[in-house]
Amino acid sequence: MTDPATRTADRIDFLLSLRATRSFTGDPVPDAALRDILEVARRSGSAMNRQPWRLIVIQDRAVLDRLAAVNPYAGHLASAPLAIALVMDGDMDTEETWDEGRVSERIMLAAAAHGLGSCIGWFVEDGHDDAAKALLGVPAERTLRTAISIGYPAPETKTARPKRGRKSLAEIASLGRYDGPSPA
Amino acid sequence: MTDPATRTADRIDFLLSLRATRSFTGDPVPDAALRDILEVARRSGSAMNRQPWRLIVIQDRAVLDRLAAVNPYAGHLASAPLAIALVMDGDMDTEETWDEGRVSERIMLAAAAHGLGSCIGWFVEDGHDDAAKALLGVPAERTLRTAISIGYPAPETKTARPKRGRKSLAEIASLGRYDGPSPA
Numbered sequence: 001m002t003d004p005a006t007r008t009a010d011r012i013d014f015l016l017s018l019r020a021t022r023s024f025t026g027d028p029v030p031d032a033a034l035r036d037i038l039e040v041a042r043r044s045g046s047a048m049n050r051q052p053w054r055l056i057v058i059q060d061r062a063v064l065d066r067l068a069a070v071n072p073y074a075g076h077l078a079s080a081p082l083a084i085a086l087v088m089d090g091d092m093d094t095e096e097t098w099d100e101g102r103v104s105e106r107i108m109l110a111a112a113a114h115g116l117g118s119c120i121g122w123f124v125e126d127g128h129d130d131a132a133k134a135l136l137g138v139p140a141e142r143t144l145r146t147a148i149s150i151g152y153p154a155p156e157t158k159t160a161r162p163k164r165g166r167k168s169l170a171e172i173a174s175l176g177r178y179d180g181p182s183p184a
Numbered sequence: 185m186t187d188p189a190t191r192t193a194d195r196i197d198f199l200l201s202l203r204a205t206r207s208f209t210g211d212p213v214p215d216a217a218l219r220d221i222l223e224v225a226r227r228s229g230s231a232m233n234r235q236p237w238r239l240i241v242i243q244d245r246a247v248l249d250r251l252a253a254v255n256p257y258a259g260h261l262a263s264a265p266l267a268i269a270l271v272m273d274g275d276m277d278t279e280e281t282w283d284e285g286r287v288s289e290r291i292m293l294a295a296a297a298h299g300l301g302s303c304i305g306w307f308v309e310d311g312h313d314d315a316a317k318a319l320l321g322v323p324a325e326r327t328l329r330t331a332i333s334i335g336y337p338a339p340e341t342k343t344a345r346p347k348r349g350r351k352s353l354a355e356i357a358s359l360g361r362y363d364g365p366s367p368a
Contacts, residue, residue, distance in 0.1 A: 002186060004299075007194065011297035014195050015224045015290060038357050038367060040199045042350055045289075047306075049348050055357040057367055063360070087362060094308060094329070097278055101285025105229075106199060109293075113195035115188075122231075124278060137361040145278070164233050166226055173222050173239040176247070177321040178271060183222060183241055 021117020024151030033114035040110035047095035074121030080149030088143040117153035205301025208335030217298035224294035231279035258305030264333030272327040301337035
């Protein structure tokens, strides 16, 4: 590896460059990449180190297509060669939801480290969670509301950016107090 | 930068190496590091790109000490030179909590890219949130339950590991279905 300053800059660039990918090539996710993604997920921090999750790796085309059909917000699974469904223990407390966000971000970053795109699919409303749970054999007492599609970005999406941009630093940060000056 | 395979390996190592730091040296957080941390937070993805957060950067020793005294789970703020409080819009829906976890993970990773340790402090129970909001001038309708302490790790904590380890891959992952075989 190069010098520490270069490494720091690369790691920050890596964090800054994460984008959602909603369309994928047909190429499979390499086994080595999947192993790294699962290991990064496994080592995720969680409240009280509860690790309140179980990850289901889905590579069956028919299952991915059926999940994609459950909810328009999971439609991107239809072009993904792989998805990871997050099954949470089901305590439904704040910490569990918070930890679900943490592990999801890490899964997306680990995929990006391998040049893979990813997108979060949601099964939150209108019985979508029950439909997704039935497809994956998830017990009723568990929570399933997230499946992350993973694959190589289709060429046309490689430069896709969010439709709306991000808020400015002045809009989202302040020094000292809620109504304090901007750090910008 | 080095070749792509080396870069991928470094980024995965980076993700795997994140640890909570609960004790800090007295050294301040450099301005350049703080700027990167805030920029990484600013670019975080969120449900529907709502960006439902406001970050308060706290460097005042007295305020940090008072926050640390609110809750034992925020006690590590007492040795931190800086903390970032996450003020959420206050919709209190699943997506907002989930997004809070995502941006928290990114803040901790951006700090780690600069060699800085971090730890999540909680203000969830027993009116701790109201006490923390009063200290930071946060409006009642907003949600404040997280402050992340950031600083250089004190020497004795540099090799600190979680008291309990992580679950094995077989315990947290399966192929195809909830009761499917382990990917290990």
